[in-house]
Amino acid sequence: METDADVLIIGAGPAGSVAASILQREGFRLLVVEKQQFPRFVIGESLLPRIMNILRDAGLLEVVQKQKFMRKTGAMFFRADDTCDFDFSAQSGDGWDHTFQVPRADFDKTLADTVADRGVEIRYGHAVTAVRFEDGIASVAIEDPDHNVRTLKAKFVLDCSGYGRVLPKLLDLEKPSTQPFREALFTHVTGDHRPDGPGQGKIWICVHQDNAWIWIIPFSNGKTSVGVVARPEFFAKYPGEPADQLRAILSSDPNATARLGDTQFAFPPRRIGGYSCSVKQLYGPGFALAGNASEFLDPVFSSGVTLAMESGLRAAKVLTKQLRGQSVDWQTEYADHLMQGVNTFRTYVNAWYDGTLCNIFFAPNKDPQIMRNICSVLAGYVWDKSNTYVTQAERALSVISRVVASS
Numbered sequence: 134m135e136t137d138a139d140v141l142i143i144g145a146g147p148a149g150s151v152a153a154s155i156l157q158r159e160g161f162r163l164l165v166v167e168k169q170q171f172p173r174f175v176i177g178e179s180l181l182p183r184i185m186n187i188l189r190d191a192g193l194l195e196v197v198q199k200q201k202f203m204r205k206t207g208a209m210f211f212r213a214d215d216t217c218d219f220d221f222s223a224q225s226g227d228g229w230d231h232t233f234q235v236p237r238a239d240f241d242k243t244l245a246d247t248v249a250d251r252g253v254e255i256r257y258g259h260a261v262t263a264v265r266f267e268d269g270i271a272s273v274a275i276e277d278p279d280h281n282v283r284t285l286k287a288k289f290v291l292d293c294s295g296y297g298r299v300l301p302k303l304l305d306l307e308k309p310s311t312q313p314f315r316e317a318l319f320t321h322v323t324g325d326h327r328p329d330g331p332g333q334g335k336i337w338i339c340v341h342q343d344n345a346w347i348w349i350i351p352f353s354n355g356k357t358s359v360g361v362v363a364r365p366e367f368f369a370k371y372p373g374e375p376a377d378q379l380r381a382i383l384s385s386d387p388n389a390t391a392r393l394g395d396t397q398f399a400f401p402p403r404r405i406g407g408y409s410c411s412v413k414q415l416y417g418p419g420f421a422l423a424g425n426a427s428e429f430l431d432p433v434f435s436s437g438v439t440l441a442m443e444s445g446l447r448a449a450k451v452l453t454k455q456l457r458g459q460s461v462d463w464q465t466e467y468a469d470h471l472m473q474g475v476n477t478f479r480t481y482v483n484a485w486y487d488g489t490l491c492n493i494f495f496a497p498n499k500d501p502q503i504m505r506n507i508c509s510v511l512a513g514y515v516w517d518k519s520n521t522y523v524t525q526a527e528r529a530l531s532v533i534s535r536v537v538a539s540s
């Protein structure tokens with residue numbers, strides 16, 4: 134049967150652009166359908182060094198390096214007077230020692246424009262509204278900006294629709310997340326008092342009361358992303374408009390105040406809640422899910438874009454083999470691989486909220502080798518089988534947390 138494309142990709146975020154880059158290089162006929170016009174705002178601005186490997190594999194590293202985004206060399210954690218400083222140059226393994234902090238509107242447009250320049254058709258302002266799989270062909274209904282709907286046929290649909298979660302909704306694949314409902318309240322600010330020197334690009338994470346925490350992500354354009362993550366009960370204690378709430382929360386944190394005391398909000402704070410999500414399956418006949426259209430855990434360790442790009446890359450590689458008529462095993466080659474990374478991050482997210490990681494991070498005498506291993510995980514190297522803090526993460530973190538608590 135005639136098709137309009139070999140692969141139809143839903144969404145031109147990081148997962149979609151990385152997949153498109155690989156598949157275009159392999160010579161397939163592609164169509165990317167993107168609901169919004171770019172540049173568009175999306176949250177998720179602190180990258181991990183592991184992304185540099187993915188960008189290089191996808192042929193997108195150079196174009197990102199040319200953008201002069203803020204160089205991120207690590208992460209600093211604060212809890213009142215305690216600090217924990219991770220520098221990616223001190224990680225175990227041979228991972229990248231830096232990455233970038235990026236306004237996503239610019240970053241995502243850079244990636245999408247690059248793949249478009251290489252010949253990939255991206256239809257902006259077009260939304261996928263329905264899909265049907267029959268006789269090995271996908272029929273995909275696409276609504277244009279004038280609300281006309283046309284059906285196109287493709288051999289495969291790769292869902293990279295992020296928070297849109299197109300196929301999970303259309304195919305009844307949604308599954309509750311293992312994470313409880315949390316919310317984030319965030320904006321960009323100007324006037325941030327940054328530390329001098331190479332550490333100025335590090336992300337700051339300030340541990341607040343009631344399991345809440347604050348992110349501070351500096352950009353090279355002079356603005357800084359600031360947000361608070363907590364359960365709804367925490368935000369309910371702060372009356373007023375979102376701007377009043379965010380100001381009050383930041384003012385009640387000594388580390389955030391020192392840096393953000395006299396900043397101005399670049400736009401009224403936005404709220405996003407219930408973002409943690411999961412799916413019953415990551416692939417099926419004629420489709421696969423990548424990025425936030427699959428599972429998203431939590432913002433705390435900036436895992437989202439890394440997992441989005443890794444899944445886009447991996448799905449494109451498996452799909453390349455399949456479209457060439459080779460036998461593939463989506464379970465082992467795609468789903469198991471992706472879940473290895475997701476589950477390692479899950480262990481760290483759980484250990485963050487149950488206090489295990491804070492015990493380790495803020496212990497007075499930290500073991501340098503253990504911190505190097507943990508640093509490698511925080512750099513996104515969650516597929517490194519030589520790191521015990523990957524392969525036996527839960528056990529390793531629990532043992533070391535008990536050791537530091539009793540010493």
Ligand SMILES: Cc1cc2nc3c(=O)[nH]c(=O)nc-3n(C[C@H](O)[C@H](O)[C@H](O)COP(=O)(O)OP(=O)(O)OC[C@H]3O[C@@H](n4cnc5c(N)ncnc54)[C@H](O)[C@@H]3O)c2cc1C
Binds near residue numbers: 147262405423
């Ligand atoms: C509060 C918060 C903070 C975060 N902070 C970080 C961070 O610091 N670092 C990090 O790595 N991650 C972070 N994340 C996660 C990050 O936002 C996501 O993991 C990342 O954006 C996922 O990329 P993606 O390519 O899967 O989807 P997206 O970037 O969301 O792109 C999906 C695209 O699909 C399009 N689309 C949707 N529906 C349709 C449709 N029907 N038809 C066509 N197109 C459609 C959308 O318009 C969008 O452009 C954070 C998340 C939250 C909630």
